[in-house]
Amino acid sequence: MTVTYTSRVATARFGGFSQLLLLWRGSIYKLLYRELLLFLGAYLGLSLAYRFLFSESQRRLFEKLVLYCDKSANLIPVSFVLGFYVALVLERWWGQFRAVPAPDGLMVAVAGSVHGADPRGRILRRTLLRYGGLAALLVLRAVSTPVYKRFPTTDHLVQ
Numbered sequence: 001m002t003v004t005y006t007s008r009v010a011t012a013r014f015g016g017f018s019q020l021l022l023l024w025r026g027s028i029y030k031l032l033y034r035e036l037l038l039f040l041g042a043y044l045g046l047s048l049a050y051r052f053l054f055s056e057s058q059r060r061l062f063e064k065l066v067l068y069c070d071k072s073a074n075l076i077p078v079s080f081v082l083g084f085y086v087a088l089v090l091e092r093w094w095g096q097f098r099a100v101p102a103p104d105g106l107m108v109a110v111a112g113s114v115h116g117a118d119p120r121g122r123i124l125r126r127t128l129l130r131y132g133g134l135a136a137l138l139v140l141r142a143v144s145t146p147v148y149k150r151f152p153t154t155d156h157l158v159q
Contacts, residue, residue, distance in 0.1 A: 101136040103135075
C-alpha cells in the first residue's frame with residue numbers, strides 16, 4: 001500500500017521529520033511492531049530469568065548454550081545471502097526502470113536525423129516527437145493509476 005505524505009512534507013515545521021516517521025498509516029513501525037514486541041518480551045523474559053531465577057549451574061549451562069549458538073551462527077554466510085538478495089532486488093528494480101519508456105532517446109535521434117530548417121522539416125520533427133510522446137503516455141497510462149486518472153479517455157489525450 002502506497003501512502004503519500006507530499007502535502008505534509010511540504011508544510012512540515014521544526015521536528016516535522018520525526019512526526020512523519022511516527023505516522024501510523026503505511027509506516028514501517030506499523031509493519032514491524034508485533035515482531036518487535038515479541039522480541040523485546042522474549043529478551044526481557046530471558047534476561048530476568050537469567051538474573052533472578054537461574055541457579056549458578058543453570059547460568060553456566062545457559063552461557064554454554066549461548067556460545068554454541070554463536071559458533072553455529074558463524075557457519076551461515078549471512079553476508080553472502082544478503083548480498084545475493086540485494087543483487088536480486090536491484091536487478092528487478094533496474095529491469096522495471098528500464099521498462100519505463102523514455103522518449104528522450106527518440107527525440108535526440110529524430111533531431112539528429114530529420115534535417116531541414118524549412119517548415120516541412122519542423123512539422124515532420126514535431127509530428128514524430130508527438131507520436132513518441134503519445135506512445136510513452138499510452139504505456140504509462142496502462143501501468144500507472146495517477147496517469148490514468150489524469151488522462152482517462154482519448155479526448156483527454158487530444159486536449
